[in-house]
Amino acid sequence: MTTAQPTPTGAAATLSEQLAAQLAQRITQRQLPPGARLASVRECPRQQRVSPSTVVAAYDLLQARGLVQARPQRGYFVREAAGAPAPRTAAPAAPPRPAPVDATALIRSMFQAQGGLRAPGMGTLPEAWLDAPMLQRALRRVCGEPEAWLRYGEPAGDITLREALSQRLQALGITAGTGQIVTTSGATHALDLVSRTLLQPGDAVLVDEPGWAVEYARLTHLGMRLLPVPRGHSPDGGPDLAVMEALIREHRPRLYVTVSVLHNPTGASLTPAAAHQLLRLAEAHGLTLVEDDTYAWLAPAHATRLAQLDGLQRTVYISGFSKILVPQWRVGFVAAAPALAERLIDTKLLASLGTPGPLERAVGLCLAQGSLRRHAERVGALLDAARTRTVKLAREHGFSFAAPPAGLFGWVDVGHDTEALAQTLLDAGWLTAPGALFHTTRRRSTLMRVNFATAQDARFWRQLRAAVRAAAR
Template identity: 40%
Template sequence: MALTDPESRTTLLAEVMETIRGRIANRSLTPGMRLPSIRGCARSMRVSKSTVVEAYDRLAAEGVIRSQPGSGFYVTAPLAPLSLAETGPERVREVDPLWISRQALGAGDDLLIPGCGWLPPSWMPVEGLRRALRAAARAEPAGLADYGTPLGLPALRALLARRMAGHGIEAAPGQIMLTESGTQAIDLVCRFLLNPGDTVLVDDPCYFNFHALLRAHQVKIVGIPYTAAGPDVAGFAGAVAEHAPRLYVTNSALHNPTGATLSPVTAHRLLTLADQAGMTIVEDDIFADFEAGPAPRLAAFDGLSRVVYIGSFSKSLSASVRCGYIAAPADWIEGLVDLRIATAFGGPALSAELVLTLLQDGSYRKHMDTVRSRLARAMEETLAQLRRIGIAPWIEPQAGMFVWCRLPDGMDAADLARRMLAEKIVLAPGNAFSHARQAGGFLRFNVAQCEDERIFAALARALA
């Protein structure tokens, strides 16, 4: 932070103190850590050494830091409670991922949410869910009241193994563990593999909740520019060489937010680099059932050696019926199960039964056939509407619900989102997805949530 306003020594003093408190709050400075030297702090903050001396003295008087003669100043304040809002870069609320999610999740009937990441409830197989619930209600008492097994419902895991084989991924049922969601699955993998301070690579742009989840694990995030064929391979190689990352988290098919699909050539190069670096790849494939044709899977090329495969039914079946899964190397499963028990105890027993019923009776297959057809029509209609008002797609996705769009030159997505909120429309500005904050002129649209003409009318007025 550069403090360049010399107008008031009092103001400068307060800003220095607030900066130190902020670094303690966001855990950049933790108990026992040495503060920058007086000279170094004065130079970096562009203030006088006397201002820093007074700021340190006042913070010491408050008990936030302590002086150790001949050595410097050290943090004495207790470890601050983790605040994800504090750990990330400062953002206006319209591009803060957690704020966007809160608005979309709390949306009433009067709020339009083209920036959200899920299908409308009216698109979901509600009648099939009701039938599955009625069947579950007739189950033995243990099925309604007891904890699930550590790995999860065996019949569903066996069925998932067969479904994965359709994507070329060979996984025995014993390599699959059910979770409450794809997010919980990634969280467990992070708990299993990461320590605070480790480096994790993500696509830039990527699903914005990856940023928040990784910040919760207190790791260093490095973004890799994303292209229409996958991450930039040269950038990926450079980041691997410079940062020695522990993980890379990505979507290979129907990438969120861009809608792009990983090419086979890029997939092979990524796996070669990961193998050379001893790095694990987490392949989040929760949109697998939305694709119109098969796309390359890192887990298929790798054989679940360095790739952990994540799936979920929250986006395709029901956000209320929470059921996801992890497919991992066989010798990792026991450790993941232990973490699962420690953090959530039993598995999603009732949700797993509902998912199994819908998969087995054909309801899910028919539902997804309908969804893919509806999404294809919605994509065509949404792209036509956006082009009409001067918003162009980065690429035309082959399938799925997302389209990544470039605004007219000079238009800022955060500013547009702020104005649309006054019209009761929640957008998803590009910098919510960009760790480097290089996507200020982009928006992600969910075509399934763009059926209301008021969205395009409001956007047209704003762009006029």
Template identity: 40%
Template sequence: MRPQTVDADGETLIARVMATIRNRIAGRSLTPGAKLPSIRGFATSLKVSKSTVVEAYERLAAEGLIRSRPGSGFFVAAPLAPLSLAEIGPQVEREVDPLWISRQALEADGDFLKPGCGWLPAQWMPEEGLRRALRTVARASASTLVDYGPPLGLLPLRALLARRLAQHGIEASPEQIMLTESGTQAIDLLCRFLVEPGETVLVDDPCYFNFHALLRAHQAKIVGIPNTPAGPDIERFAAALEEHRPRLYITNSALHNPTGATLSPLVAHRLLKLADQAGLTIVEDDIFADFEEAPAPRLAAFDGLERVVHIGSFSKSLSAAVRCGFIAAPRQWIEPLADLKIATSFGGPGFAAELVLTLLKDGSYRKHMETVRQRLSRAMAETIGRLRALDIEPWIEPQAGMFVWCRLPDGIDAAELARRALARNIVLAPGNVFSQAQTAGNFLRFNVAQCEDERLFRELSALLRR
């Protein structure tokens, strides 16, 4: 196997040449049938050897993207893909886009470190418990294995979820709970149900970046409310209600993403009072509930599911491959939400719901989460200590969970740092991805569960010195 030439940032030069050609094809500067630059000329313009360009062209030909005509050179062979908005404009600017970062984390292979991603490492998940549950569900009736699920979802699981919600003070009957394929689908359905194009939706600033992406897909106007360690800035929240007359507010009450903060009871009460006066609906995203060490206030508990819709999911705690979430909402909303679910995805997550129910009932999930909380507590303390040694300072020290929101040393731009880290096979999460107002340019979100590799801190140290 011939050795690869490697540049100063650790990226193979061959890969860089290949990426340049792919980008030109995607950007329509090279169309089907167009001749590629000559090997000598391309090597000169990119300041690489001719052998590097030859190897890159050969690999692209093996992929079917280009073809060789002996004596004539290389030509574009692939038909044009549909034009993608993600490919318009400089790719450097795309690197701080929420969807781009999600793609990097989802597509990264095993060599990548992913401290910027939002899920637990695979080795932290209950593999044996999942396999046992799969064997159990495999013995279920044929309808469980092959049929669509009912619109509201598996009744025994909804009944169990109602009991679990009661532990947080949230009173919801099984008839007020609808299963979804994920927390993301839950928010999507609620936006379809509640938000018209052009209407204003409030989010925390910073907030989970996919809230931005979903709301843009629904053509909503997004207004960010500065977040504090106790919840949203109440004065700014009241001012936004007066100025924008929003339809919806989406937030995390417990273990806020990305900051790790927890809503205080005082802020919760003031928030609900303002929402009631303004006729505002609140979507409380509680997918990290089972990561808590001690219960935090829930808006849905104070409100009684009148103005607050509560959603959850097992993607982060159990398995991202087992797509099962839920919505707990006012009783009169459940039927129209079920109609929307049928219209957009038809059946419910029947097989996944049976699997989750099995794990919840046999005790596997409870034991798994006890272990996860202990591991996260240790990882949080160790990661914060390692980051502080690099002058990367936590905004707060979270009580639990996987996220720590950190301020970089003065003069360091998080987006630029993330761009350089990618060349070293590290996916970071720059602050402005989470900020509607773009005021978090010197912040990063770290997932402490993904920070156990010594290489991460060694590479960060090197990147910060540059």
């Protein structure tokens, strides 16, 4: 931003106009979500190599466009979108329902990363690790069987896939017949079906914190009250059971939605002892546990699942294939007790009439023939090597991990507000996932989620260290 660029009208844009245009683009693309704080009038000149007066003029232009607002003694913040609905007022006896951090910022970042940005905060595997020929072979075979996809599929989902899933779950120690398995359009759809079947607006739901911003937003939009349970501080990898029990006694929640294996973002997994204690607590208070096992194919075979211990009596088990196959193959499933499975089918039919049978059958073939298992083993070896390299780089540059590194994600403590750092890193071409994205309400966090597979570049860690040092000054 050292030279003025021509505007569409032919006039040369001033430096303040260029800076305002750059920030406006980030706001409209949700790289700067509503509520995000802009760099201060002292920080921004160092980042952009312009004068403080240029920054003040740019921020004034953004205010004039209604994109940001100034808050005395606090700085400049991105405004909420015009016309956004006001939050509903909670019942007098209930705690206020927190507004989650804008989850679409996280979702949109996945698409922006596909446009060329380097993305250490990405939520998926690198494209080079995926096995397109395996999927092409399965699809060709399915397309050669037109009778399988010229009509509506089975309400519960493709039988080929459900039979293969029953065998897969048996290998994990979870007994579930085909009648207990309902296919969905990805794990997120599965979570949605369970919520719509078991909950009513206003119900309280326990959730992990930190946790998945999309799940926070989804439950809030359904009208649920989120009760965050601290996760990641316990040495057994589980939730804080004392906090959970206090919340249960006070608010009588219906569900607890949790990731028991390779938790996102900390990477922690429940120990058998912690899982047993959690099940005892659920039994004592009539709580249903929704176990999201999205990263099942990246986990050790011996990992403890809640559904394994209680036989799907009080647990609903959810998983999918987008994290191990390709993100666009939105194939997931729910395994539940027989009576609940029937209710889930009814909800599924009312919501979507069905799920994409050809994709389900293709996944079922990959699963039944062993090609998916072999692919997962190859990815696991690549991920182990990537994790070793990324952890080494992080520690060499002075950063620590808030939880033992495991699975796809690392929960890194950088010692400075990562939401502020995210904008500096974006200027340098790095898309990150700051800790604020993983809390039910916006808060300052020195933590950052990194994807071990996409954070192996030493240049990123050098840039991060430089950004932290500059911010400290």
